[in-house]
Amino acid sequence: MANEAKKSTTPLLDDLEKGKWPSFVREIKKMADKNPRAKDLLGQLEMSYRDKVTHWKHGGLVGVRGYGGGVIGRYSDSPDKFPNVAHFHTIRVNQPSGWFYTSKALREICDIWEQHGSGLTNMHGSTGDMVLLGTSTDNLEPIFSKLTSKGWDLGGSGSVLRTPSCCLGKARCEFACYDTLALTNDLTHEFQDVLHRPQFPYKWKFKMAGCPNDCVASVARADMSIIGRWKDDVRVDQDAVREYAKSGVNVQTEICDLCPTQCMSWDGRELKIENTWCNKCMHCINAMPKALRPGKDTGATILIGAKAPILQGAELSSVLVPFMKIEPPYKELKDLVEKIWDFWGEYGKNRERIGELIQRVGMGQFLEAIELPPSPQMIKNPRENPFIFYEEYFEEEGSGEGSK
């Protein structure tokens, strides 16, 4: 080993083969033995580790015919040294809802990628796509046609609808308040055109979470976050609560005291919930899943506008529709989405996310445009400043209403 390290051309990266956590360096090295792209990636990466800067140049526009996204162009700044990564584009393959696979399906992808790319992947990208990490321009069309022949399509990049993603929902979670997988699949198919062809001012992300635990981080990472919730009472199995208590759960301090609305009480025998106050935070249910369950009158809260910090500072999504039933064919939701996209298309500046646009025009203005009623659930608190854009006033003569 010590001997080998001495000869190594990648002494810095070699260090990252050590340690208990599985090593990405080992992943690259294993491919490097058979795949020249992977080999040159390793070499260039070692150079970055030495120089402490990236050696990738600004991406160029590359893609497959008729699509405006799905491929991230990437070029080495040292193609002389690393000719096999002179081009090193990634391909975003739209994952199935909830990242469920069969081994058969995955093997098919591997075979295509073995033939046409670096053999390296990200499972998955943080938007949700399968990311095939690095190939050259001439391989793009072949890969695309092979993928589609096996039933796969590209995900989004650029000013398009980005690949929607979701938590696993009803497939394996008892908390899911609507069918996140079905909705994700439906929206993805419904909006194929805007996913593949840039028609928006900037990117748009959908993320669907089955309940307020938000296991897909939708509130932080999606222009529209669809988070399941219920309207009726938390379902309580008192026997099971007592079981938990018996097995060591301190129902008072671990459950009641941590309820953010302080709407629970426990007398040692019965757990009482003042459901009108419950804000559906999930804590009590999370802590005692055998005893408590969300109600049966379920749907979702629609939130809007999350994004990363460039340029106005990061945003979390905020409440747009406090409660909506989420059932096929999802007409209410789709109508809403279309209205918002129309407004964004008309008023959004280039590279302006919907959340930024709403801040710029004002939430009230936005609601009016998309014909949604304002509701106190949308806000933490009403305005604190008195700078109100009242819209009507009476004309001097008292003859009628003016308006701005």
Added chain:
Amino acid sequence: MANEAKKSTTPLLDDLEKGKWPSFVREIKKMADKNPRAKDLLGQLEMSYRDKVTHWKHGGLVGVRGYGGGVIGRYSDSPDKFPNVAHFHTIRVNQPSGWFYTSKALREICDIWEQHGSGLTNMHGSTGDMVLLGTSTDNLEPIFSKLTSKGWDLGGSGSVLRTPSCCLGKARCEFACYDTLALTNDLTHEFQDVLHRPQFPYKWKFKMAGCPNDCVASVARADMSIIGRWKDDVRVDQDAVREYAKSGVNVQTEICDLCPTQCMSWDGRELKIENTWCNKCMHCINAMPKALRPGKDTGATILIGAKAPILQGAELSSVLVPFMKIEPPYKELKDLVEKIWDFWGEYGKNRERIGELIQRVGMGQFLEAIELPPSPQMIKNPRENPFIFYEEYFEEEGSGEGSK
């Protein structure tokens, strides 16, 4: 009565003589009988009540010789109808600290005002001054010299140090953690020049509160808010706590449960306070003043920047010096104030309050300029956005530190 009302020239205002709360209309009317200014004020006010607009014109610059403030110029827009309020300037008389008076002193003011003004006053203006409500320009100098001969001086108006004010502190409150009256009196005298002669970009207000109850609303209304606090432990008289408990106070729910830091516990016999967590909110002390008292190692928190909403939205003062001893001759405090005024004088735009300036240049920048160390007590939380103005960087060559 009904008969009288019919003949009245002020039917709208007359209605405000009714009801249980003492009536300002009656106050004006009583003077109107003997004082023509008061009479015309009543007339013009009735006109406003009818027209639903003010009948005062934009104020002009009037004052006493050598002073740049202390008088608010005011002119009627209907001097033909109400000649006695053609001019109707108010005079701001600097109140004594804590608004303490003797009947003798007040009578002297009344006598002067009877002779030279409307006989109407505000006891007091909301900055703190005695407000003598309405006289004409030619009376200003006489009033001024009579006031000064009795030991009174004018308060502030315009871009000056405004009349400082304070809660009654150690004079009658057991919670006072420093001597608000002494400090207020000292600062007011020390800074007479900037109080009377505009030398600032805009107004500057000091308010001193003896403890975090802030009975003079300093955190909301002063460019510098000086709020008493202590460093050591809350003083507890356990017998007195038990007395409260016996007399019906539920120490658990009314005291411990409402403590914002949850640092108290009560076993029915003894009240325990984890003083390292106590944030000096005052609640427990307020609720059981016979049993609990602030500690003995006292001083104040200095906060900066409160103002009304024009134009950037209202601000509350925020922590500048977490703890400072407040003892004559108040050198540390005065040095700080001078440094801040220097900075404000140099960088403040016209009509820019210190709070606005700090927002514009950034708190970090401001702290550096006035040579105060940053401390986590100054903030609710550290920054959430990554847009950091790092100030040094290394030059390309690695030859040394650069700086912006």
Added chain:
Amino acid sequence: MESVQAEQRRTDIGPPNYENFLHPVIKKNYGTWKYHEILKPGVLVHVSETGEKIYTVRMGSPRLINIETIRMICDLADKYSDGYLRFTSRHNVEFLMTDQSKIDPLISEIESKGYPVGGTGKSITNIVHTQGWVHCHTPATDASGIVKSVMDELYDYFRTMKLPAKLRIALACCLNMCGAVHCSDIAILGVHRRPPKILSNLNKLCEVPTTVASCPTGAIAPAVVDGVQTVEVNEEKCMFCGNCYTMCPAMPLANSLNDGVSIWVGGKVSNARHAPMFSKLAIPYIPNNPPRWPEVVDAVKNIVEIYAKNAKKYERLGEWIERIGWSRFFDMTGIEFTKYHIDDYRFAATTYNTSTHFTL
């Protein structure tokens, strides 16, 4: 006549020293007070480490008082409190006395003159307010008239201590907010709603560049009308702050048809339990309806009563709302929630609800 005095002209003497005005018992026990009790509404006793006591009787005042009233107060002070008295930070009068037996006679005499005693503890004390039509040039409403009308209705809350906690009301007649309106349990705020009219003599009264610069939203632009330099206002962009009028008298906003008041709730100043908070918009607009503004009085009373009935002991209005949530506040008070309630100014984004925490 004046010239004689001018020779002796004294300046910058500052206010008289407060020590001259302190009751001897206060002077003696200065800084040694040990505890206090509220003996009954409007009556406090402070007890010193030495055992000495000072009693306080608090009398309500309309703030706008004439010199006869002040003299009457002085008479009372002479009779009951050795000539010593003070005013509070909320404009009430306090008599400071040593003889407990004089308290009730003093109260009777105050009340017989038409003034109330109270304002201590869990009460509604005096309304901090401003000039309004009595003395200012920018008001969108009157101050004293609304204060009188509201206090007539809430009179009982001044004289008792039956609220869950202190409830502080303030009024300002325009957005300049002369007072702590922005941090009051309930605030009544005068609002304009018509953009400024531009008077034809603007060029004589104002500098165009300063006027243009005065507008925070950039609604004002230079213009030439009939060959004269003036300005024009983009009405879409105006939110009626009135700053242009402060800078330029030729741009009045006041208007009988459109001016009125807005109601704000949930602010506080003290650090007791909860940190200080700004007041938040409850009702965007109620037309001016002098002399008694009945709609304003009803609105305030409604909020006070629902709060009084539902809040827990010690819970200030804002603390109560924070506990129950704003949707519930609007429900319970029956106040309509409108787009105007949603902030759209500088920090708007920080007021959006970025969670699923709410009740339906």
Added chain:
Amino acid sequence: MESVQAEQRRTDIGPPNYENFLHPVIKKNYGTWKYHEILKPGVLVHVSETGEKIYTVRMGSPRLINIETIRMICDLADKYSDGYLRFTSRHNVEFLMTDQSKIDPLISEIESKGYPVGGTGKSITNIVHTQGWVHCHTPATDASGIVKSVMDELYDYFRTMKLPAKLRIALACCLNMCGAVHCSDIAILGVHRRPPKILSNLNKLCEVPTTVASCPTGAIAPAVVDGVQTVEVNEEKCMFCGNCYTMCPAMPLANSLNDGVSIWVGGKVSNARHAPMFSKLAIPYIPNNPPRWPEVVDAVKNIVEIYAKNAKKYERLGEWIERIGWSRFFDMTGIEFTKYHIDDYRFAATTYNTSTHFTL
């Protein structure tokens, strides 16, 4: 060869339907799950209303994996979970199985290949991260290398559930923040600290007006150098966001001497108990020190350990800090508080402490 396929060229078919990939037991019990239990770290059982059960074994992954590894995973799925598997929203692999007795053998086999099982419950699960020097053109640091180094050190927290609550770490290599870095318990964020250099061919690669407009602080101005249209940067105004470089390749910020990482703490995404929160700045800058970034690893570990020791059960890192206060957090962790911690961007004023609530 390709032309043949081009004839059959299919587009816009979208992803395959997830139903094709669901284990039969999942399909059968879809939407009828009743409860779950964590049997041990990395192993869940979900029980249906029907009584049927599905077991999940969660395997840690470096995310950047090669096709051999994927095939190895497929082999495991074939052997243990009827060929069914999934990936999680944090890049772990989950085997979905019906035969409880196969769990331990699967775990042994996974571990024997050098992959851990865990990441459930009160653990530190996989670090969500980005491309770094592996594939991106704007990074200020690498992604995978830091992730590997940190996880080597925190390995034990992945395989146990001994923390007070979940602790989520994320890394992004530049301010674009590809991932939920802005809402993570601990976030590692690559930062540039040198203003962009302006390359001499700027006029060929970029439009000057777009480039000027790209800067949020207005630091970029048009300029002419040697007769050529270009831009100049006012370094005072630059806060290194990199947006100019995103818009114009001729303005690189990356720099070996100045790039590095910052550490952020206290964010969360779930609505459990506390509403979602942004992460806040803990450490403004640590230089890049590949291959193992020891200072970064130490900083993260320090925070994790102090949190682990002091927080209450269920308390996420941000909830804990909120309870104890930021001054205490800086005290306890020994992290220096600097002026950089005080916000000076758009909402800065909303982060100032406008109360006397704090401990010294």
